[in-house]
Amino acid sequence: MRIVVCIKQILDPETIKVSRSLQAIDERTARRIMNPPDRWALDTALRFKDEDPSLEVIAMSAGRSEAEDILREALALGCDRAILLSDPYIVNARAAGLAMVLAAAIKRLRNVQLVMTGYKALDTGSGTLGPRLAIELGGWPLLMNADQVRLESGGYVSGLQNADEKFYASTYPLPCVVTVLETPKHPRYPHGAEIMNAYRLRSVEVWSTAALGLDPATLPAPTTSRQMRLPPPREFGVIIEGSPQEAARNLIATLKARRII
Amino acid sequence: MDLSFLEQLLGPTVEEEEGYRNIWVVAIAWEPHLRECDLQVLGKARDLASSLGAYVNALLIGEGASEELARELIAYGADRVCWGAGYPTGPSLMEFVQQRKPEILLFADAAGGRKMAPRLAQRMKTALVTHAVDVSINPEERALVAAVPIYNGIAYRVVECKVNPQIATIQPGVFPVPERDPWRSGEVEEVELEWKPQPPLMPVEPPHYYIPLEKADIVITGGRGMRDAGWHLLEELAAAFARKYPQKAVAVAGTRGAVDEGWIDRKHMVDITGHRVAPTLYIACGVRGTFQHFAGCEKARCIVAINHNPDAPIFKHADFGIVGKVEEVIPALIEALDS
Numbered sequence: 001m002r003i004v005v006c007i008k009q010i011l012d013p014e015t016i017k018v019s020r021s022l023q024a025i026d027e028r029t030a031r032r033i034m035n036p037p038d039r040w041a042l043d044t045a046l047r048f049k050d051e052d053p054s055l056e057v058i059a060m061s062a063g064r065s066e067a068e069d070i071l072r073e074a075l076a077l078g079c080d081r082a083i084l085l086s087d088p089y090i091v092n093a094r095a096a097g098l099a100m101v102l103a104a105a106i107k108r109l110r111n112v113q114l115v116m117t118g119y120k121a122l123d124t125g126s127g128t129l130g131p132r133l134a135i136e137l138g139g140w141p142l143l144m145n146a147d148q149v150r151l152e153s154g155g156y157v158s159g160l161q162n163a164d165e166k167f168y169a170s171t172y173p174l175p176c177v178v179t180v181l182e183t184p185k186h187p188r189y190p191h192g193a194e195i196m197n198a199y200r201l202r203s204v205e206v207w208s209t210a211a212l213g214l215d216p217a218t219l220p221a222p223t224t225s226r227q228m229r230l231p232p233p234r235e236f237g238v239i240i241e242g243s244p245q246e247a248a249r250n251l252i253a254t255l256k257a258r259r260i261i
Numbered sequence: 262m263d264l265s266f267l268e269q270l271l272g273p274t275v276e277e278e279e280g281y282r283n284i285w286v287v288a289i290a291w292e293p294h295l296r297e298c299d300l301q302v303l304g305k306a307r308d309l310a311s312s313l314g315a316y317v318n319a320l321l322i323g324e325g326a327s328e329e330l331a332r333e334l335i336a337y338g339a340d341r342v343c344w345g346a347g348y349p350t351g352p353s354l355m356e357f358v359q360q361r362k363p364e365i366l367l368f369a370d371a372a373g374g375r376k377m378a379p380r381l382a383q384r385m386k387t388a389l390v391t392h393a394v395d396v397s398i399n400p401e402e403r404a405l406v407a408a409v410p411i412y413n414g415i416a417y418r419v420v421e422c423k424v425n426p427q428i429a430t431i432q433p434g435v436f437p438v439p440e441r442d443p444w445r446s447g448e449v450e451e452v453e454l455e456w457k458p459q460p461p462l463m464p465v466e467p468p469h470y471y472i473p474l475e476k477a478d479i480v481i482t483g484g485r486g487m488r489d490a491g492w493h494l495l496e497e498l499a500a501a502f503a504r505k506y507p508q509k510a511v512a513v514a515g516t517r518g519a520v521d522e523g524w525i526d527r528k529h530m531v532d533i534t535g536h537r538v539a540p541t542l543y544i545a546c547g548v549r550g551t552f553q554h555f556a557g558c559e560k561a562r563c564i565v566a567i568n569h570n571p572d573a574p575i576f577k578h579a580d581f582g583i584v585g586k587v588e589e590v591i592p593a594l595i596e597a598l599d600s
Contacts, residue, residue, distance in 0.1 A: 013412050013533045014517075014553055025416055036534065096386055122534060124411055124418075126391045128379035135383040139351065144376055147468060160465060163372035165473050169463040183468075222388035222424035229408060229417045234559060237580040239571075247583045248593035251565065254581065260542050260563045261479070261506060 002056045003045045004106050006117040006129065007038040007074060009067040013122055024228050034070040037118025041180040043187035045116050046078050048151050056080045058112075060105060062090050062098050068204050076190035076198040087208035089216035095128055097219030102129075103136030104212040113174040114157060119145045119181050130179035141172040147181045281425035283316045284309055285363035288334060289373040290325035297438055298369035300337050302431050304439030305396060306367055307338040309405075312398045315364065316340040320357070320452075322349060323373070324459070328449055335447035338439050342449050347456030355384050357454055363426045365405050367396075370430040378430045388422035390429045405429060413533050415556040434539075472528050474536040477512035479544070482531055482558070485518035486547020486568060490588035492524045495546060501595040514538070516554050531557040547587045550575025567591070 011030040019026045034042075042059065049055045059074035061067045062085040071082035085101055093101060106112050115137070120127035127145075134142040143149070146159030147167070158171040162181060190198070209216045240247045240254070255261045284306045288299035303319065310317045319334045321344035331342040349357070358366065358381065366381075368374030370392050382389035393407035394417065405427040408417040422429075467473075474480060479502050483495045495513050502511045515525035517532050531538055533556040543561035547568060548554060555578055558564065566579035567590045576582045583590050 016412065018415055018552060025412070095389070096383060099383060122413065124409075125413065126409070127375070128382075128389065128391055131376055131379035132383040135351070135380050142376065142380075147471075160468065163375075165467075165476060167465050167467045167471070169465045170460075220386040220424075222382075222386065222422065223390065224421050224423060226406070226419040226421055228411075229419055231414070231417065231559070234564075234578045236577060237564070237582060239576065239582045239584060244583075244585050244589040244593040245596070247585065248590060248597040251581055251583060251594070252597045255542065255563070255565075258563070261502075261509075 001054075001114070002058060002109060002112045003048065003114045003116065004058045004060050004109065004112050005038070005042045005045045005074070005079075006102055006115065006133070007042060007059055007061050007070055008035045008118075008121050009033070009061065009063065009070045010035045010121055010123040018230060020230060020233070023230055032066060032069065034073060035118055035121045035123075037120060037122070037180065037182060039118070039187045040182050041116040041118050041178075042074060042077060042079070044149050044178075044180055045114075046188065049078065052151075058083060058109065060085065060102065062086070062093075062101055062105075064091050065206075071204045072198040072202070073190055073195065075202045075204070076194035077188055082202075082204045084204050084206045085208075085212070086206055087210070089209050089219060093219050094221050094223060095126065095132065096222060099129060099132035099136050100219060101209065101212065101214065103133055104214050105207055106133075106137060108207075108212060113155075113176075114151075115140070115175075115177045116149075117177075117179055119179045127179070130177050134177040137175070137177065141176045143170060143172050143176055143178045145181050146170070146178055147183055149178055149180060281362045281364040283318055283361075283363055284313070284365045284367065285358075285361065285426075286317065286319045286339070286367045287374065287377070288319055288321045289369075290321060290323040290327075290330055291373075293325040293327065293330070295330055295333055295337075296369065296371065298371050298433035300438045301433060301436045302367050302369050303334065303338050305431060305436045306365075307439060309365065309396065309398055312400065313364070313403065318342070318361070318363070320344070322347065322454075324348070328451070331449045335449070336441050336443050336445050338442075338445070340447045342447065343452040344449070345452045345454055345456070347454070348459050349454040350457045351380055351384060353455035354381060357452070358385065358426060364403065366426045366428045368428070368430045370432045374430050378428055382428045385426070386424075388424045388427045390420050390422065393429050393431050394435050396429060396431065413537055413556055414559070415533060415552065472512070472536075474512050474514055474529065474531070474538050476510060477538065477540050478509040479506075479511045479542045480514055480531070480538050480540040480558075480561070481511070481544045481546065482514045482516060482548060483519050483524070483546050484516040484548035484554075485522065486549070486587060487519065487524065488522070488547075490547065490586070490591065492519075494588065494591045498544070498546075498591050498595055501598045505598050512540075516548050517551075518549075533557060545575055545579070546591060548575050549573050550578060 015030045017026040059079045145162040149159040160167045319339040331344040390407040395408040405422045533553040539560035564579045566575040
């Protein structure tokens, strides 16, 4: 049985800056990292592999050629194969098109029973890849925003689904698409030697739309991005003066007067 | 009377084809009452409809749906409500949308819509914007224009839809609940879709490490500046608030710095990559105020900052600031609360 984990390369939100004068996000100093929720998905899949070494875990990413780095990292973590879907059409594809490309690649790999991904990408934060893939793969069941995902015997996958801050225990038959929530256990990070091996000894397969047999003209692009907007800055507040005791009493009184507490 | 001159004046009459028109809202009733977030979406749909000259229709689904609730939706601003008790299968929902041809289809960004909207959009290969915080209409193209947060809300991307039906999910709590007008009239119609057998929901206790910081009314956050004061002071301040206001949910959180120092678990982190809180009162103690941290707390109604450094950037964002040592100010606050 094969498990495909879809991972995305994003700009590390901790390293981006906001430029108010340009009304844009300053990406020049930003690092590119593996989307943290996708790392959880990868970690979950690799834990399944720890229990059952016959499983084959395949990391897949669609987008620019720079994404090769996170695929090498996935190889270093213990994935069996890494596949990069990249060509100019894929780089410019929008969410609906990307789901079609990823689904075409998953269909091309035979015997994939489980597709996993993070519950959202921290950059765009839309969290729609899971549901979109479920449709593109032909209506697979969808375990969405799940915690404590487990492979059950008899071809089932179970987990706790989070919906509106409540958790529900759910079980779905394989094949299934799972989007994974973050859990407090630390995900694994690769060993330095493994990273070197991933660059020196392993290879990342690169597939294009032509190789997948997709006509790039059919990739839908139903929305256009216009501009970026920054929220207005918060207004300056007041500094409450005085000794700590006075200031504390004043603060509580003001908060009460404004009906905040 | 010969009115043919009118024809010349107006030009040849255009045969209007049956196109996509009207705004539809999908409301979901798991239990026999309406959700507030659906009503908020309905209110916004009413606004959009007036700029498009369109009707607002609603599809009410879910096990709790009933004719009574459908009438209630009319009172809140819908012109026509189709309802059916159950949860439709994907293909039958798509068929319904293809039949009714909504120009714009809105969901609340909550349970149900989050799963349904992307699947419907992918099935129809149509336009979808998710988590919209603001929506408007581009009147020339009759296109939905939506602002969606990126990087946890430090910026918004403006997205325009190009393909009908234009589907959007709207964040709860952004728009007000419209006024209820019991005298409004409208049509109610029961529809028969193909219902999906729903397995019984099995609610479970949230995992112990799951902290609903987003739901807290008062959030007290500590940063690296708590080094000398000790983290226990924050817990004591939280306890003092909880004593004084037992009906409010009080939570303690940390910045990335505090998490790195190991004073609090990462699950409690308010940050661009952590929780994004929206309490009524947010108290930042010993927090310098990087913009990554601010992205996590800017939704708070009132921000109070306590820091010994008067030049700390947090004071630019705070509504109230106290310049002083945390180890002096926090005990004073506890005293003021208890007196």
